[in-house]
Amino acid sequence: MRTPQDGVADDEVIGTMKVSAAVALAVPGTPAARYKMRVEHVETADNARCRLQWRLGTAGFANIAQANQFTHTQAATYANTTTTATITLTGHGLINGDSVTLAFTSGIHFTPTSSSGTFTVANATANTFEVPVVATATSSGSCFLEGRTASTSTGAYNKTYAGTTFSGPPLRIGVDGAVTAQNNGIWNTGTPDVNLINPDTFSVRWIGQVQPQFTEEYTIAVIADDGCTLRLNGQVQPLK
Helix, strand or coil, X not given: CCCHHHCECCCCCCCEEEECCCEEECXXXXXXXXXXXXEEEEECCCCEEEEEEEEECCCCCXXXXXXXXXXXXXXXXXXXXXXXXXXXXXXCCCCCCCEEEEEECCCCCCCCCCCCEEEECECCCCCEEEEXXXXXXXXXXXXXXXXXXXXXXXXEEEEEECCCXXXXXXXXXXXXXXXXXXXXXXXXXXXXXXXXXXXXXXXXXXXXXXXXXXXXXXXXXXXXXXXXXXXXXXXXXXXX
């Protein structure tokens, strides 16, 4: 028996494999033409597992490689006063008046109250810009800029929620090498992060872009316990 970390769907106990019909994918000519991917997983009881895999032709299923997934995000840092957060990201390309969506992942803007949201850019320079915030003290931390379709950051962007409805501020935000998050998506009676998320009642969403290596028909599978949904370019993929 191989270990969960090998990324291969072999004789491990990994939950129910829900398989799509063959999907014709083409190698995109530009970053904007990559396939938008979203996987949503809900855990309600007992063991928890979730993996996204694919196969080319009749080959075996394997995790989609990190090099074939792009996050739609850019990692940045911030420092704030009580009224303004200064975001630092080299060559961000934003100008005053632009709209930007930020997900704060550490510091007082992440917990206990999330300040994540959509802001209007002010005082932009080549490598920094400012957004309005409300804070009780100065702080610094990390964040992601979301919706950056030309991002070169590889992997799958992950948000994990304490309940089963994808509501409220996520308690875990980050980039995973694949749609697995810790121990290759086999959490058993645990969670993607046992320090942050309680077992049995959580939900996980991965989003990003998929770039196939070849123009060919692929079959996509989500191996999950409990429920899951897969979308490509906004369309729900029937899984059987």
